[in-house]
Amino acid sequence: MKWGIKNKVIVLITAVLLMSVGVLSIVISNKVQLQTRSLHYQILEETAYRYGKSVENVLAKIMEDAKLMEIAFVQMMKSGTHRSVLDSMLIRTAKNDDQLLGTWMLWEPNAYDRQDKRYVNTEGHGSTGRVNSYWHWEGDSLINEPNIDWESSTWYNVPRERMKGTLLDPYWYTVSGEPTLLLSAIQPIIFEDEFLGVVGVDIELNNLQNFVNKLKVEDVGYTALLANDGTYVAYPQQEKIGKKISSEENEKELYEHLKNGKYYSKVIQNDKILGEEGHLISIPIKVLNTETPWAFVVVIPTSKIIAESKVIRNWILLLGGIFGCLTVLLLAILVSRQIAPIVSLTNRLTEIVTDDRTEIPLLELKKQTGEVGQLVKAYNELASRLHINKVKLLGLNEELEDRINKRTLQLESALKDLERFSYSISHDLRAPLRHINGFSKLLNGVIESDQEKAKYYSDKVIEASDKMRHMIDDLLKFSRLGRRALVLEEVDLNKLIDQVIKSFETEIEGRIIIWEVETLPTILADFSLMEMVFQNILSNAIKYTSKCEEAKIHIGVKGESEDVIFVKDNGVGFDMRYIDKLFGVFQRLHREEDFSGVGIGLANVKQIVTKHEGEIWAEAEVNEGATFYLKLNCKE
Amino acid sequence: MRSLQPILYAEDDANDRELTLAALKEANISNRIEVVCDGQEALDFLNYEGHFADRRKENPVLILLDIKMPRLDGLQVLEEIKKHEELSKIPVVMLTSSSMETDLIKSYEMGANSFVVKPVDFEEFYDAVKKLGIYWALLNKTV
Numbered sequence: 001m002k003w004g005i006k007n008k009v010i011v012l013i014t015a016v017l018l019m020s021v022g023v024l025s026i027v028i029s030n031k032v033q034l035q036t037r038s039l040h041y042q043i044l045e046e047t048a049y050r051y052g053k054s055v056e057n058v059l060a061k062i063m064e065d066a067k068l069m070e071i072a073f074v075q076m077m078k079s080g081t082h083r084s085v086l087d088s089m090l091i092r093t094a095k096n097d098d099q100l101l102g103t104w105m106l107w108e109p110n111a112y113d114r115q116d117k118r119y120v121n122t123e124g125h126g127s128t129g130r131v132n133s134y135w136h137w138e139g140d141s142l143i144n145e146p147n148i149d150w151e152s153s154t155w156y157n158v159p160r161e162r163m164k165g166t167l168l169d170p171y172w173y174t175v176s177g178e179p180t181l182l183l184s185a186i187q188p189i190i191f192e193d194e195f196l197g198v199v200g201v202d203i204e205l206n207n208l209q210n211f212v213n214k215l216k217v218e219d220v221g222y223t224a225l226l227a228n229d230g231t232y233v234a235y236p237q238q239e240k241i242g243k244k245i246s247s248e249e250n251e252k253e254l255y256e257h258l259k260n261g262k263y264y265s266k267v268i269q270n271d272k273i274l275g276e277e278g279h280l281i282s283i284p285i286k287v288l289n290t291e292t293p294w295a296f297v298v299v300i301p302t303s304k305i306i307a308e309s310k311v312i313r314n315w316i317l318l319l320g321g322i323f324g325c326l327t328v329l330l331l332a333i334l335v336s337r338q339i340a341p342i343v344s345l346t347n348r349l350t351e352i353v354t355d356d357r358t359e360i361p362l363l364e365l366k367k368q369t370g371e372v373g374q375l376v377k378a379y380n381e382l383a384s385r386l387h388i389n390k391v392k393l394l395g396l397n398e399e400l401e402d403r404i405n406k407r408t409l410q411l412e413s414a415l416k417d418l419e420r421f422s423y424s425i426s427h428d429l430r431a432p433l434r435h436i437n438g439f440s441k442l443l444n445g446v447i448e449s450d451q452e453k454a455k456y457y458s459d460k461v462i463e464a465s466d467k468m469r470h471m472i473d474d475l476l477k478f479s480r481l482g483r484r485a486l487v488l489e490e491v492d493l494n495k496l497i498d499q500v501i502k503s504f505e506t507e508i509e510g511r512i513i514i515w516e517v518e519t520l521p522t523i524l525a526d527f528s529l530m531e532m533v534f535q536n537i538l539s540n541a542i543k544y545t546s547k548c549e550e551a552k553i554h555i556g557v558k559g560e561s562e563d564v565i566f567v568k569d570n571g572v573g574f575d576m577r578y579i580d581k582l583f584g585v586f587q588r589l590h591r592e593e594d595f596s597g598v599g600i601g602l603a604n605v606k607q608i609v610t611k612h613e614g615e616i617w618a619e620a621e622v623n624e625g626a627t628f629y630l631k632l633n634c635k636e
Numbered sequence: 637m638r639s640l641q642p643i644l645y646a647e648d649d650a651n652d653r654e655l656t657l658a659a660l661k662e663a664n665i666s667n668r669i670e671v672v673c674d675g676q677e678a679l680d681f682l683n684y685e686g687h688f689a690d691r692r693k694e695n696p697v698l699i700l701l702d703i704k705m706p707r708l709d710g711l712q713v714l715e716e717i718k719k720h721e722e723l724s725k726i727p728v729v730m731l732t733s734s735s736m737e738t739d740l741i742k743s744y745e746m747g748a749n750s751f752v753v754k755p756v757d758f759e760e761f762y763d764a765v766k767k768l769g770i771y772w773a774l775l776n777k778t779v
Contacts, residue, residue, distance in 0.1 A: 427704055430733045431649055434754060438655035441759070464651060575676075578707055589706050 025320030029313030036309035102136030221300030261293035544571030675708025
């Protein structure tokens with residue numbers, strides 16, 4: 001299939017347009033996608049921070065419990081309050097905050113009331129007699145089970161070293177026969193920069209776990225809580241609870257950030273919980289002035305994040321596509337309008353080239369402006385010029401053909417004349433020769449016997465030789481006439497005819513000839529040759545009317561066209577059957593005895609008229625006279 | 637004795653006529669020679685028209701036709717003769733001053749019985765006419 005310029009342009013524009021619209025749409029949609037994603041992250045982060053804050057509040061609360069007790073304890077120590085009040089304080093705290101599993105304290109030896117010795121192995125005291133109550137819930141009852149083995153324990157050593165509130169790492173403890181993950185918030189008891197002991201509270205991490213597990217992230221995500229040492233406090237999978245974070249690459253990184261209290265964000269290729277790609281955000285949780293930040297982790301599937309942006313991107317692509325299509329349609333219409341004249345121009349030009357017509361169609365000039373308009377205008381100009389030229393050319397062709405035809409006819413007639421001429425020469429010139437020969441022989445036979453006859457034959461010989469001389473002279477004249485160049489001038493036929501008629505004066509003496517000469521035109525001709533023409537024609541008229549009593553010779557102009565002149569006589573005329581012999585050389589329509597003459601006069605006339613590009617013809621009837629017509633070039 | 641049928645001789649040139657008649661006389665042809673001066677007159681003679689309306693009813697035994705004559709020429713006369721049922725049987729001899737082939741071929745095509753090129757040499761012509769005369773005279777007697 002051949003593609004027209006229109007289709008090509010439309011396809012080209014469509015391609016370019018679709019490409020740019022496509023690229024633009026993709027760029028915009030990607031941008032939007034990114035924007036949407038980052039917005040999503042923001043929301044996700046905010047959510048994570050908020051949830052993290054909630055966890056922090058829980059942890060801060062227990063830290064506060066411990067701190068409040070420490071402050072109270074120091075006051076009580078300074079005021080010398082009985083050590084049993086400390087227990088009351090622990091009990092009240094344990095009862096006031098229902099998330100607490102237990103409250104406890106451990107004072108340095110004789111640090112509170114210097115009465116340790118008194119309490120050795122008494123109720124609520126160990127063998128040291130130190131203040132070391134541990135109140136905890138057993139079912140519905142709160143029981144004091146004094147602390148033991150504290151020298152090497154973290155809950156005692158860590159706060160002592162740090163000299164500030166400490167959140168211990170989660171640990172397993174058997175509560176009511178069940179292993180339970182616990183967390184302790186411990187406050188060192190400090191008075192005048194001196195470490196006097198610790199006071200702490202325990203909570204069951206189940207509660208925190210349940211709280212965290214209830215937090216939903218966008219319906220599809222999950223949450224987790226990690227303690228400072230990387231222990232899972234909350235996680236969708238129960239078996240991980242209480243266990244430390246694994247040493248896998250991902251988790252190791254997370255642990256590093258968590259330990260240092262840093263924000264962490266990571267795309268997890270194949271999240272085990274989600275079963276697909278997920279986005280993890282880890283928010284540090286710093287509880288009061290502790291140096292052991294925890295981490296709240298949220299993970300949501302990437303698909304969720306990008307789903308929305310995908311919707312937006314799809315909308316953009318759809319709108320881009322529709323816009324692109326509409327634009328292409330509009331462009332196609334505009335382009336076809338612009339190109340239509342070019343297409344029809346092309347068709348027209350092809351037609352002109354392939355089709356040899358005279359008619360060259362013009363193009364309608366609509367509202368095209370600019371180059372196309374100019375093109376159409378130029379084409380129309382060219383087409384009309386071409387049309388004119390073609391018409392001219394055709395005219396010229398016709399004229400040329402006419403001329404060729406005319407010339408051919410002239411040539412043919414000249415050739416015919418030449419044929420007749422040579423025929424006549426061979427035929428007619430022999431006659432006198434034959435006569436000379438014949439009569440000479442007859443003369444020979446009688447030269448001695450019959451003087452009279454001898455004289456007769458010798459006269460015949462002379463006569464024949466004279467005739468031959470005449471014929472030869474006439475032929476010479478005829479052929480000279482043919483070669484002679486025309487000297488054209490204005491010839492007044494009236495004057496010429498007058499002159500010719502006058503030249504016959506002596507010849508026609510005694511005869512009655514009635515001349516009727518009309519006003520004749522002035523023609524463009526060779527004067528002396530034209531004189532010869534009329535001399536011959538008028539001489540014939542005079543000759544062939546010689547047997548009339550009253551000869552009438554009429555010279556006039558035929559009809560309205562001034563260029564046809566006729567010479568009409570009332571003489572013997574001739575038979576129209578022999579018309580083709582009339583203008584031949586040595587052709588005679590009459591016997592020599594009746595009318596003398598060599599028979600070359602009208603041949604000469606015809607030759608002259610033909611040379612003048614004129615025509616000559618005749619009409620006649622036997623004994624009814626003859627009319628000769630001459631068509632000559634009149635002066636314009 | 638029944639007089640011999642004439643020979644029709646058509647010739648426009650007076651000198652040729654005189655010379656031809658002289659030759660025929662020399663050949664001892666005893667037939668009367670009817671001389672006409674052009675083709676039209678020849679047809680008038682054959683058809684008993686014009687000047688010849690009252691002539692005796694007899695067809696010529698031989699027709700001698702000059703080819704080149706004013707008005708009707710020899711070929712045209714021959715054409716007319718051959719169209720005519722009775723006249724077409726009369727032998728026709730064409731006389732011509734030239735030996736141009738076209739004329740000879742045309743003559744034969746149109747049914748001429750023979751032709752004689754009018755020779756410049758009188759002797760040749762004399763011989764030709766003499767032979768023709770004898771031949772045709774003999775032919776005439778047997779009919």
